[in-house]
Amino acid sequence: MKIATWNINGVKARLDTALTWLQSAKPDVVCFQEIKSVDANFPKEPFEELGYTVATHGQKSFNGVAILSRRGIDDLRPRLPGDNDDEQARYLEADIAGDDGIITVASIYLPNGNPIGTEKFSYKLAWMQRLETRVRERLSLEMPLVLAGDYNVIPEPLDAKTPKAWVEDALYQPESRSAFRALSALGFTDAVRTCYPNDGVYTFWDYQAGAWNKNNGIRIDHMMLSPQAADRLTASGIDRETRGWEKPSDHVPVWIELSI
DNA sequence: ATGCCTTGTCGCACAAGA
Numbered sequence A: 001m002k003i004a005t006w007n008i009n010g011v012k013a014r015l016d017t018a019l020t021w022l023q024s025a026k027p028d029v030v031c032f033q034e035i036k037s038v039d040a041n042f043p044k045e046p047f048e049e050l051g052y053t054v055a056t057h058g059q060k061s062f063n064g065v066a067i068l069s070r071r072g073i074d075d076l077r078p079r080l081p082g083d084n085d086d087e088q089a090r091y092l093e094a095d096i097a098g099d100d101g102i103i104t105v106a107s108i109y110l111p112n113g114n115p116i117g118t119e120k121f122s123y124k125l126a127w128m129q130r131l132e133t134r135v136r137e138r139l140s141l142e143m144p145l146v147l148a149g150d151y152n153v154i155p156e157p158l159d160a161k162t163p164k165a166w167v168e169d170a171l172y173q174p175e176s177r178s179a180f181r182a183l184s185a186l187g188f189t190d191a192v193r194t195c196y197p198n199d200g201v202y203t204f205w206d207y208q209a210g211a212w213n214k215n216n217g218i219r220i221d222h223m224m225l226s227p228q229a230a231d232r233l234t235a236s237g238i239d240r241e242t243r244g245w246e247k248p249s250d251h252v253p254v255w256i257e258l259s260i
Numbered sequence B: 001a002t003g004c005c006t007t008g009t010c011g012c013a014c015a016a017g018a
Helices: A015-025 A044-048 A119-139 A174-185 A191-195 A240-244
Strands: A002-007 A029-033 A053-057 A065-069 A075-078 A091-098 A101-109 A145-150 A221-225 A233-238 A254-258
Touching (some): A002 A015, A002 A101, A002 A145, A002 A221, A029 A091, A029 A101, A029 A145, A044 A053, A065 A091, A065 A101, A119 A145, A145 A254, A191 A233, A221 A254
Antiparallel strands (some): A002 A254, A029 A065, A053 A065, A075 A091, A091 A101, A145 A221
16 A cells, blocks of 8 residues: 655645646555645545545645545544644544555644744644644554654754754754654654665755755655554655646655555 | 745735745
């Protein structure tokens, strides 16, 4: 089963690009972030024509996540538990049947958190704590679990072309990185880092200042695998060529193959 | 030091992103 994640920066603006990529990459499951659409306005039909069941958890203007599956969706759980007053659409879980058992996939759009020292940064850290609480519950089920999405965390210096440029940024704060490491410590495997231990592995290039042409990138889109999912990992990759397409997202797709 | 681009919005610029 091929599972992918992509922050598309607006489904309306990225519709043709997303469809082109889907027909080439052919993932069984894809998690989108930043759909920037309410559920009713998400263009489901062109994706359904490619064979996907479409599930969305959106809001007006900002944020919003989706999960598309060519194997149907058995159960769907929107919203990250832990704060009933949180209205930002950033989390969606789906149970999907593989050839050899059920897998749970979560589409995650973790808060950016900038600027540091504001309520936005404390919201990010609180959100990461809620995520840890949630996945602890799911880990106890001892089933394959994939946490796929835009984490807005640069885990290590290796994950940025110019780490020094990010020291004042929420994506690279010790607290953000520590919370990400805490996830790993629960038993999750960072699929891409496991497959590619080298430097220069990025998933985001800013639209500004020629970041793409200078390969001034960062790795912030991650696929974290529970032990039962990691045991079945056979391949992983980053579709970086999409960043050079017309009307690109500033993020590129990340994918894994699982023998399930 | 700031903007650099891009998207969405009851627009005639602005917020938010990272």
